[in-house]
Amino acid sequence: MSGHKLDEIDRKILAELQADGRMTNVELAKRVGISAPPCLRRVRTLEEVGYITGYHAVVNARALHFEVQVYAMVGLSSQAESDLQAFETLCLNWPLVRECHMLNGEVDFILKCVAPDLSSFQSFLTSELLTAANVASVKTSLVIRGAKDLPGVPFDVLEKRLAKNS
């Protein structure tokens, strides 16, 4: 993957599939300006080499009665590597935790959680997260509303940078 160089068409493919991951290959080929077979080969290569790591439908959490989204800031007692990994493993096994990122600064981890309602989140918080080994502090913030939620990277920024450096 490190040895693989992207050209402008590859970047267009990535941008298009990031915007619409279920686009047909012929539509994609038309948009990026090549014919379908080479376009499909490029997509396969981008997948194999790791530029594309998956495709997901975005499902409406509210409609499925997951009404609550919470960010949890977690501080640990020990920041030894083995203890960090132990906490990450816990997170992987908690289905309500959708994202877990290790941070610098005062807080060690930020978790993005979903739950059907406040009470089921509270029971997760008190009986799972707060009682987990090595957890020193948890600060939670409810999401009131979402204003923006885009996946991945801004390709317009990428293209501008490439234009400058050429």
Next chain:
Amino acid sequence: MSGHKLDEIDRKILAELQADGRMTNVELAKRVGISAPPCLRRVRTLEEVGYITGYHAVVNARALHFEVQVYAMVGLSSQAESDLQAFETLCLNWPLVRECHMLNGEVDFILKCVAPDLSSFQSFLTSELLTAANVASVKTSLVIRGAKDLPGVPFDVLEKRLAKNS
């Protein structure tokens, strides 16, 4: 959408497409145990009615030289609704800001940002975010590493709840 009831097959479809959004319709139909034509009708309906709001390829940000991920906690001076909306509009126009959620508690917004490197994030921070109208405080945390990053909702939790309530 409120009037639409999901059955078990619909939920399976959502779970499968959340896991692999580029699956062909025949593969999807096989997995959920029905034939292809009704499966496709169900998918179209789920899209139209708003259970599925989009499909995205997951692109590898690191490989595209977006090396830096940052969470920014933003406090505003005024929480009047018009001022909240003004800030949300700003966020929509900042390409480096990928997510913007309004929170309860001491902090007003959490932003998830990406950038090619630390210096370009710093220049965004100092010349855009910190100087924006109504912004009172910004606390940033660099993502050291990601441990978990799943989209959407945990369907196993959903199914367990439905089993209980029946």
Next chain:
DNA sequence: AGTGAAAGTACAGCTGA
């Protein structure tokens, strides 16, 4: 079930080191 379109394959031609 059946039609029309898309995915995927094989092969030959073009282009640049």
Next chain:
DNA sequence: TCAGCTGTACTTTCACT
């Protein structure tokens, strides 16, 4: 000349009625 990519032609599979 050779590697790599492209497009045309063709078969198989899928989408859609």
